[in-house]
Amino acid sequence: MDEQVYYEGKPAKKVIVMWIFTKLLYFLTFLVFFGFSVFLKYSLSYSYWFTVGVFVIFILFIVYLYFLQKTYHYKITDKGAYFSGGIIIRKQKFVPSYKITNIVTSQNIIERALGINKIGIQTAGMGGYARPEIVFEGLVNPTEPADILRDLLKKTQAGYEQNE
Numbered sequence: 001m002d003e004q005v006y007y008e009g010k011p012a013k014k015v016i017v018m019w020i021f022t023k024l025l026y027f028l029t030f031l032v033f034f035g036f037s038v039f040l041k042y043s044l045s046y047s048y049w050f051t052v053g054v055f056v057i058f059i060l061f062i063v064y065l066y067f068l069q070k071t072y073h074y075k076i077t078d079k080g081a082y083f084s085g086g087i088i089i090r091k092q093k094f095v096p097s098y099k100i101t102n103i104v105t106s107q108n109i110i111e112r113a114l115g116i117n118k119i120g121i122q123t124a125g126m127g128g129y130a131r132p133e134i135v136f137e138g139l140v141n142p143t144e145p146a147d148i149l150r151d152l153l154k155k156t157q158a159g160y161e162q163n164e
Contacts (some may be wrong), residue, residue: 003026003077006148011072011138014114018138021110024061025093076148081121083134095133097156099123103149104132105142117142121149 032060064087072085102122111117117139120132136145 001030002025004080005075007076007145009074009139009145011069012116012140013069014116015138016069017114018110019065020062046111047081076145081134081149095123097152100149100153102130103146103153105146116140119146
């Protein structure tokens, strides 16, 4: 029997802006401190080439994030939730519906300004704190997939209650 697909989606292009703020922040902090020391220690010609190098790396990183966003794919079926994506490291994750324990929809301040959301799919973990197994990032309308996941969770829990 084939799986019935309830939802398929990709992150909105706005997620690239959010990734620039979140993923690039650590890199830029390092570069600012390193660049300041280069500027103080060496002549202005080194500082010029350092600045050009940082700018080129920044542009390449934005291009990388653009293509990374294109690889992300989300799917919800009657069997569970799927995620696939990545360029350098290709990830494919699957959480069966019977393992889903909680659905969390959230927005940080950058996502709120951009009008995007993320949905975290949590399972019963052993780490002591709730961490989602799969995150659907960059969703403009998270209501539809979140409702589908909640319905899937209710059906799974109702099936377990009937078997008991």
